[in-house]
Amino acid sequence: MKVLVTGGAGFVGTNLVLSLLEHGYDVKIFDDLSTGLKQNIPKDADFINASILDTNNLNNAIKDCDVVVHLGARGSVPRSIRDPIATHDVNSTGTLNVLEAARGSGSHYIFSSSSSVYGSNMTLPKNEDMVLRPLTPYAASKMSGEALSLAYAKSYGLPVSTFRFFNIFGPWQRPDHEYAAVLPKWISKCINGDEIEIFGDGLQTRDFTYVGTVVNIILSCISKKILHPEPVNLAYGNNISLNQVLEIMNINFPTLNVKYLPPRKGDVLHSKNDPKLIKALYPDITRDKFEVSLQKTIDWFKN
DSSP: OEEEEETTTSHHHHHHHHHHHHTTOEEEEEEOOSSSOGGGSOTTSEEEEOOTTOHHHHHHHHTTOSEEEEOOOOOOHHHHHHOHHHHHIIIIIHHHHHHHHHHHHTOEEEEEEEGGGGTTOOOSSBOTTSOOOOOSHHHHHHHHHHHHHHHHHHHHOOOEEEEEEOSEEOTTOOOSSTTOOHHHHHHHHHHHTOOEEEESSSOOEEOOEEHHHHHHHHHHHHHHTOOOSSOEEEOOOOOEEHHHHHHHHHHHOTTOOEEEEOOOTTOOSOOOBOTHHHHHHOTTOOOOOHHHHHHHHHHHHHO
């Protein structure tokens, strides 16, 4: 089976590609390396260095694929606020391009959305039936991608699986750019003895999800061709504050230096999923406790 992964040189993509190769899949990586790294690309995978806005390269790459995992995106809430048009171009128009190419090949299409689509809907825990109220251009672009994906399933019979990611962390996550996620940034700073910054009081909570769990879900989705008519939240009900993360990290880094800053515009205060649906669809997937997964991640960064 041939699988194409957009954004395959990025964080989740690298973890997924390595696992796909281990399981014997024929893998293509489609990535413009805007945030992904060329050194992440295994020699056993075909690599197409192009943007999902490049429809010719995209159509040629996907035409013989059985599965398309669409991870490629322009991430970061703050970056979308600074440049909403670029975020829309990649996340909305780019997703439409991938869908069109997948429609032409009849590929099983797997889309990565985001918990940010819930936005100002503050009800916890989240479930898939809730109203979406995106607060930022990034969240709106992900909601657009969801809607397009489901529309292609209804209009053209395209086999579609859509997941909403919740604060994924783990090995291969970059700490070294302006819009890096909080956990790799903090771990890297701790290793280097630098100050950690928290935007807000640290009481904000996240449903942190280990990347290994995400990869296992996607592998199961591919091998069993698990389809669902609506988006599925990919998170397991963690409700961990940033201050709690610091307490765990303090075991590895006893001299933590923390600076609290004003909250950032567009940041959601709390996030927690009701995992009923993901557990029902993927009952065989097991996951580590957050503390264990965080320790794995710290060890990977140290090594």
